[in-house]
Amino acid sequence: MKSAVIVFPASNCDRDAATALEQITGSKPAMVWHGDADVPDADLIVLPGGFSYGDYLRCGAMAAQSRIMRDVKDKANKGVAVLGICNGFQILTEAGLLPGVLLRNTGLKFVCRPVEMVVEESQSAFTRAYQNGERVRFPVAHGEGNYFADDATLDRLEGENRVAFRYAPSDNPNGAARNIAGILNERRNVLGLMPHPERACDPRLGSTTGRPLFESLIESLA
Amino acid sequence: MKARVFVTLKNGVLDPQGKAIGHALNNLGFGMVGDVRQGKVIDIELAEANEVKARADLKDMCEKLLANTIIEKYEIELKA
Numbered sequence: 001m002k003s004a005v006i007v008f009p010a011s012n013c014d015r016d017a018a019t020a021l022e023q024i025t026g027s028k029p030a031m032v033w034h035g036d037a038d039v040p041d042a043d044l045i046v047l048p049g050g051f052s053y054g055d056y057l058r059c060g061a062m063a064a065q066s067r068i069m070r071d072v073k074d075k076a077n078k079g080v081a082v083l084g085i086c087n088g089f090q091i092l093t094e095a096g097l098l099p100g101v102l103l104r105n106t107g108l109k110f111v112c113r114p115v116e117m118v119v120e121e122s123q124s125a126f127t128r129a130y131q132n133g134e135r136v137r138f139p140v141a142h143g144e145g146n147y148f149a150d151d152a153t154l155d156r157l158e159g160e161n162r163v164a165f166r167y168a169p170s171d172n173p174n175g176a177a178r179n180i181a182g183i184l185n186e187r188r189n190v191l192g193l194m195p196h197p198e199r200a201c202d203p204r205l206g207s208t209t210g211r212p213l214f215e216s217l218i219e220s221l222a
Numbered sequence: 223m224k225a226r227v228f229v230t231l232k233n234g235v236l237d238p239q240g241k242a243i244g245h246a247l248n249n250l251g252f253g254m255v256g257d258v259r260q261g262k263v264i265d266i267e268l269a270e271a272n273e274v275k276a277r278a279d280l281k282d283m284c285e286k287l288l289a290n291t292i293i294e295k296y297e298i299e300l301k302a
Contacts, residue, residue, distance in 0.1 A: 057287070106236065
């Protein structure tokens with residue numbers, strides 16, 4: 001499986017993502033600068049976590065307008081798998097590749113800790129190695145992860161089984177609507193989630209429950 | 223021409239920062255302070271003399287970048 005990680009100014013999980021991808025897929029991802037015009041041929045494009053462009057204007061808003069995103073959008077529309085983690089999720093919503101928006105955490109605080117989640121939808125290229133209802137534990141590290149969309153959009157996401165991950169109801173770290181932690185696009189080739197699966201792939205980091213996400217992609221895309 | 227764009231949260235969208243500011247004002251003794259909403263002001267210089275054209279361009283800017291219309295509304299003010 002060939003992968004690419006997009007690097008924006010102030011991305012800070014790009015190397016975490018690259019390390020996880022290399023360990024699990026066996027090949028190094030291409031690291032692609034935001035100012036480039038094209039993403040090299042890849043089965044998976046990762047938009048990593050961080051604080052791209054210093055979260056100026058709104059988190060993800062500037063990165064969504066960067067040059068490389070034109071090609072990411074084109075490739076997503078052609079069916080290439082795109083995974084947005086944390087700031088990457090924020091960028092995907094600002095780019096219009098996923099519905100809704102990530103608001104400031106209701107508690108106003110930056111939350112940095114592992115959270116319990118439930119896999120809600122295992123029928124996707126990103127989640128097929130999980131079982132529906134399986135509990136997983138990934139770290140979160142964000143100040144703006146409070147997923148918000150109007151009720152019609154939320155109903156539609158749920159009706160189409162596009163909520164991939166939900167926070168355990170007792171462990172919602174940010175006030176996200178309906179405990180939503182991660183969602184799929186209509187075509188199910190784009191996943192955005194706030195928690196960090198790439199930081200839950202090694203027993204030394206306290207959890208390996210992020211690994212099946214990358215194994216799912218290998219199974220689906222290789 | 224100069225423009226001032228106000229970007230504010232739509233009614234009903236939670237504004238925890240506004241709430242925190244409201245609480246702080248209450249704590250400072252401003253007991254009359256009720257609901258507080260925080261927004262943004264963006265000043266833009268435009269090389270455009272035609273007001274109708276400027277307004278149309280600014281609206282486009284708001285829709286494409288300055289506001290996220292899922293949660294925010296905007297107002298445009300023009301100054302000669």
